[in-house]
Amino acid sequence: MDAEDSYHEYLRLDELLSLQQPRAPKDGPDHTVLSEHFFIVCHQTxxxxxxxxxxDLAAVEEAFLTMRTADLERAADLLYRVGDLLRLLHEQLVAMERLPLEDFANFRRYLGSASGVxxxxxxxxxxxxxxxxxxxxLYTAFAQGVERTGGTVAAIVEAGVAAGTEHRIVEGLLHLGNGYMRWKVGHVGLTSRMLGENTGTGGSAGVGYLMDRATLPFAELRALRGRVHQRKSGVAGTTAGRGASASD
Ligand code: HEM
Structure with missing residues (x-):
């Protein structure tokens, strides 16, 4: 077996690269088939x-069962990786805005009722x-793990970097929560650009439906972080006399 064979076989490339099958007729305009290929690759990746x-997130949940520092450190790294992968998926949506509208309108009928939903x-x-x-x-599993060790998530948020690994977990959760929201907003932008006011192939109202579903995960952590401001501003001399500014 030569090196090229082993690469192909290890990655099962014959199978993988045979899975992109545009449905637009081959005797139609070439550019429509090319665009549908692009559309399929974006969704498959x-x-x-x-x-x-x-x-990755299943491994994170397992770490919340043991709550051992080494497991939590690995979990924090995984959370940051997942956040980065969501960024990558967002970038992919931006690239998808280069899908030519005319071609999309040509092949959209072949999707039937297939939809990301x-x-x-x-x-x-x-x-x-x-x-x-x-x-x-994830939040529930983390909060339960913290409680089993005698702590609370509120205390971790309050302590900030002093909470060490558990602080990194909180930051990692928020990193991926914001990454997820970024993806959702990017998807709304893409959909609005590609569909205007049209309904989705999955039967929803389209952009309006997606807008309503774009909310921030980890509301609990956001609320706890908000409370840190309230506590700090209650301490004499920290913010007294300082006017509210746009960056507050
Ligand atoms: C031209 C590109 C795209 C358009 C026009 C589009 C359009 C839509 C629409 C209208 C919906 C609402 C459900 C429906 O009625 O169909 C939807 C949902 C969804 N789409 Fe897309 N989409 C596109 C690309 C993508 C890509 C690349 C992905 C990645 C897999 C994706 C994943 C999803 C998911 C996960 C949902 C469900 C969202 C939720 O429930 O919050 N879409 N899409």
Whole structure:
């Protein structure tokens, strides 16, 4: 087996690269098939990265069961990695804005009722992170782990860097929560640019539906961080006499 064979076989490239199958007729304009290929690659790579994100987050949840410092340190690194992967997925949406509208309008009918809203992996991620109305699985697992060690998340947020590894976890959760929101906002922008006021293939109202669903995960952590300001401003001499500014 030569090096090229082993690379192809290790990555199962024959299978992987045969999975991009545009449905637009080959006897139509070439550029439509090319654009549909681009559309498929964007969605498939998104699903691949979601797969990685979900296994990474499963490892993070396991660390919240043991609460050992070494496990938590690895978990913090994974949270930052997941945040970076979400940034990558956001960049991919920006690239997708280069999908030529005319071609999209040509091949969109071949999607049928297929829509990202049916993405099982995406829904799993959504449940892990939660949103403004619903606490996510990750936050609950972390808060329970902290309580088992006799602490509270509020105390960790209050302590900041002095809380060490647990502080890094809090920062990591917020890093990926904001990354997720960035993806959602990017997706609204892309959808609005590609569909205008049209409804989605999944049957939703389109942009309005997506706007309503774009809320920030980890509301609990955001509220706890807000309380740090209240406590600090209650300490005599820290903010007294300072006028409110746009950066407050
Ligand atoms: C031209 C590009 C795209 C358009 C026009 C578009 C459009 C839409 C629309 C209208 C919805 C709402 C559901 C519906 O009625 O169909 C939706 C949902 C969704 N799309 Fe896209 N999308 C695009 C690209 C992508 C990409 C690249 C991904 C990555 C996998 C993606 C993932 C999702 C997900 C996960 C949802 C559910 C969002 C939620 O429930 O909050 N979309 N999309």
């Amino acid at each position: 998104c699903e691949l990265w979601l797969k990685q994100i979900l296994v 049916q993405s099982t992996q995406f829904h799993q991620l959504d449940r892990k992170l939660g949103n403004a109305a619903r606490t996510g699985i």
